[in-house]
Amino acid sequence: MLAAERRDHLLDLLAREGKIVAKDVAAELGISEDSVRRDLRDLASEGLCQRVYGGALPASPALVGYAARQTVAPDGKRKVASVAAGLVRPGGALILDGGTTALAVARALPQDLACTVITHSPTIAAALLDHPQTELFLLGGRIFKHSAVACGAAAVEAAQNVSADLCLLGVTGVHPEAGLTTGDAEEAAMKRALAARAADTYILASSEKLGTASRFRVLPWEEISGLITDADPHDAVVERLTARGVEILTTG
């Protein structure tokens, strides 16, 4: 594991959980607590986190819930992506959200799959340029830097002109009661607009997102077809979702 990668992991953890416990992270990553402390000290000196006894907190509470600078798609996301890619039928049309998990889906699509992909993410579009059989449609609009996707009025309007069989959405929070949530209002609206244009909508959520909620709701459970996750089917949150009637696709 690269040192820089470790730093990213810490920031990601900070954004997702809102705190870091040095001891836990050291155990999780198999490194010494000293290394974690050193990293945290460095991050704090750059103003990226606030050092506290036992670990660290976000520099600004507002940053909680925002996707951090994630560079490496963890194994879980890749498995989720692989399952999701299996849902895409030849000849069908897919609306693909932005984000690292959705990017992993794009990468997991067979090179010669003949289908239509509609996306508001230039990153996703760029990744699919070398799929010769894939028809690509880009939804334009103002690009939101932190998530690297087109959002806002223009993008939502552009979405009204398309339709698809399947929509794959990434979210930051998956909670039995709060539903599906994300950290930005514009993004939430865009995701809603995308879901509305597809016959079926599935949520991509690696296990660490289960049970968490962010500020803005994307959709209630009633409006989605299912959840794709790498969590254990006997996970507490998963079981509560199943009880609610949500279809769960696992990577098992």
Added chain:
Amino acid sequence: MLAAERRDHLLDLLAREGKIVAKDVAAELGISEDSVRRDLRDLASEGLCQRVYGGALPASPALVGYAARQTVAPDGKRKVASVAAGLVRPGGALILDGGTTALAVARALPQDLACTVITHSPTIAAALLDHPQTELFLLGGRIFKHSAVACGAAAVEAAQNVSADLCLLGVTGVHPEAGLTTGDAEEAAMKRALAARAADTYILASSEKLGTASRFRVLPWEEISGLITDADPHDAVVERLTARGVEILTTG
């Protein structure tokens, strides 16, 4: 194994896995770690990756999965791009075409330049994601694979809703009589639509394009503000263009 092949492999790895560990790659390819480090250093100097202790990471996290290959811009294009980037004023709005030369322009824009960039190329958009001060607006539409830009009716329509101070267009043919031409009718129409939305339009053309013409005309000379090229000012084609009243910006 060819050196260029090795570089491609590294970029591919970076796109797929999001990171490179020098030691692992050296073992996998059966070459010395020194060579890997040298390659990584070169790639980093071109802005294609970010060097870290132990290996490398994508230049920007948003660029994970972004096809960075084929982007080794020749020297001529880079010089043209540098001149073009100098035309962009802080606070101004720029319409940027697709293509390798335009991509070089995007790379040549100062990291902290506060301006608005409007483009129909997901590749360009992805390249500008790490410019924090740059406002990005993406024009959507059907993606034409061979040129990797949004074209067609939807894209042209989207272009009607924007305006800018400057438009930088790439073309495949630059001819004193035939004017500016390209090999695809839809692309030509899109370029026309872009040029119509900017106060000034400049053409990016490395020297090998001078004197050639393709099938579809983009614009006549009267409707452009100037040509940016790395050709010699005493080049025969350049002199004929000057005689026609075309402003020529050279890299000299």
Added chain:
DNA sequence: CCCGTTCTTGCACGTTTTTGCATGTATCTT
């Protein structure tokens, strides 16, 4: 075809960075 030049590549060497441990100190909990 041959020879000089240039570029690439791997190795050796000294330097820098990272990392875990030990030690002593500070801080928290009870």
Added chain:
DNA sequence: AAGATACATGCAAAAACGTGCAAGAACGGG
């Protein structure tokens, strides 16, 4: 107040780095 936990610092081993150098390949001109 006392024990436990977290912390900073110093230290040493290991890993990664940069540089110089030499052998070899590719190239170009004669």
